[in-house]
Amino acid sequence: MNVILSHPQDTDAIWLYLELQKNHVEIELVSPEELLMAEEWTQNINNDDDQFYIKTKKGLEITHNNLNFLFNRTQIAIAPVWDKAQETERQYVQSEMNALMMSWLAQVNNKGRIYNPGKGYSLCGVYWSRQQWANAAYKAGFSSVSSENNLNVNQESVLVIGKKVISNCCNKQLVENCVKLSLLAQTPLLEIYINKDDENQFVSANTYPALSKYGDKLIAILKHIIYEN
Known part of the structure; x- marks a missing residue:
């Protein structure tokens, strides 16, 4: 089931x-x-x-x-x-x-x-403070983190599903960093926002993403995961 x-x-x-x-x-x-x-x-x-x-x-x-x-x-x-x-x-x-x-x-x-599994007091993925996300982003390999006063930067979203990534970016290192951040958060479904003008800059993360915007790519990955289990 x-x-x-x-x-x-x-x-x-x-x-x-x-x-x-x-x-x-x-x-x-x-x-x-x-x-x-x-x-x-x-x-x-x-x-x-x-x-x-x-x-x-x-x-x-x-x-x-x-x-x-x-x-x-x-x-x-x-x-x-x-x-x-x-x-x-x-x-x-x-x-x-x-x-x-x-x-x-x-x-x-x-x-x-x-x-996503529950973590701490959250029933769906981690519920981290901005500082916790920033610390994890550095550990994951991001070179910088957008400041709280700079959250209106030109953003690009990246969706991690297990070890798969849906993104418009072609940066292999970025993909690796995003997967590593998901692993550090122990949250296999994670939406990560990066600076479009600097793909190595982490902006924020979301454990409750809008799924429909990822369309057929998301469906194909989930279908594979479900039947791989």
């Missing part, structure tokens, strides 16, 4: 789902809200198998044995049934739901089947 995990309002995830279907990829579109209101959710986290079983109210069964690939776009973890509760109760529930979702994403990640 291959799953896109995204919120109902995520139009880029819907685009991805429809395009993969057009390309004959067996894929399910599931929301975090559906999982958090599942009919059954079982996890065994004290063994080497990282076993789990989730059955949604629609009858979809997701297990450690049948989940091949998870494309994760989760931003928050909250069960809608708590929307009308008091603020303190909602905060408590959101904290618990976040922990539950994070533990499950970690199990999936242990099997190497997820783009």
Whole structure:
């Protein structure tokens, strides 16, 4: 089973789902809200198998044995049934739901089947400060980093998907730097912005990119990744 995990309002995830279907990829579109209101959710986290079983109210069964690939776009973890509760109760529930979702994403990640895994307090890739991104960019090989006062530079986006890169740039060193930055962030799907006038200058990074702008190239890479698994 291959799953896109995204919120109902995520139009880029819907685009991805429809395009993969057009390309004959067996894929399910599931929301975090559906999982958090599942009919059954079982996890065994004290063994080497990282076993789990989730059955949604629609009858979809997701297990450690049948989940091949998870494309994760989760931003928050909250069960809608708590929307009308008091603020303190909602905060408590959101904290618990976040922990539950994070533990499950970690199990999936242990099997190497997820783009993007949760990191720290973020459910989808790292959530780094500008300084952390700057430090990682230097380690990845970028020669300079755009200052906060210079973020309106002429930018070019580069999308890293695993070890593949979608970019209009032909600089081999830039490709290597971008892949290395993705590895340092432990975030296999990463959009990186560089200075168009200086491809060795890092501007910023985004773990929640607009997918549709990468079109058929993205679909082809994901199709390969899904079936390679």
